Amino acid sequence: ELPCVHLAEAVPEHAAATQTFRVPETTKCAACQKTVYPLEKLVVGEHTYHKNCFACSHCSTKLNLWNYASLHGKIYCKPHYNQLFKAKGNYDEGFGHRPHKELWDKLVEPGLKKCWFHWQIISLITH
Numbered sequence: 001e002l003p004c005v006h007l008a009e010a011v012p013e014h015a016a017a018t019q020t021f022r023v024p025e026t027t028k029c030a031a032c033q034k035t036v037y038p039l040e041k042l043v044v045g046e047h048t049y050h051k052n053c054f055a056c057s058h059c060s061t062k063l064n065l066w067n068y069a070s071l072h073g074k075i076y077c078k079p080h081y082n083q084l085f086k087a088k089g090n091y092d093e094g095f096g097h098r099p100h101k102e103l104w105d106k107l108v109e110p111g112l113k114k115c116w117f118h119w120q121i122i123s124l125i126t127h
Contacts, residue, residue, distance in 0.1 A: 029053050044068075044075075056080055 026035045031053035042049045044065065054063050056077040069081035076084065 031055075044070075058084065 027041070027048045028034065029036045029050045030047035031049055034050070036048050036050055040050050040052070042051050042054050042065075044054070052062065054068070054075065055061060056063060056068075057074040058076055058080040061077045063075060063077060067078055069076050069078050071081070071085060
């Protein structure tokens, strides 16, 4: 709960009760963890950023809602996203995550047809 500040001194003596106000909840930037004020706010999915903090994790190019891509909570410009991930066809390799292929092989019985539809069903069941 947010702290209350009592304004007993600001209320005239003839007032019967003290008035209180609540300090507004602050939103933190997902990139720099500093407070984001409404005029500098950019909301992307579940995360809030300063407009100036919304930049490519690889090259620091400033981005907007029309020219970014994200993976595993990191933001990229579209050229670097394509270069880093699509070239290999493996969106996890080299970034501290296990490749989807390894996860798939652990979850699927031998001989079961490996298709995207089955992967989605297994993902829903295991997560």
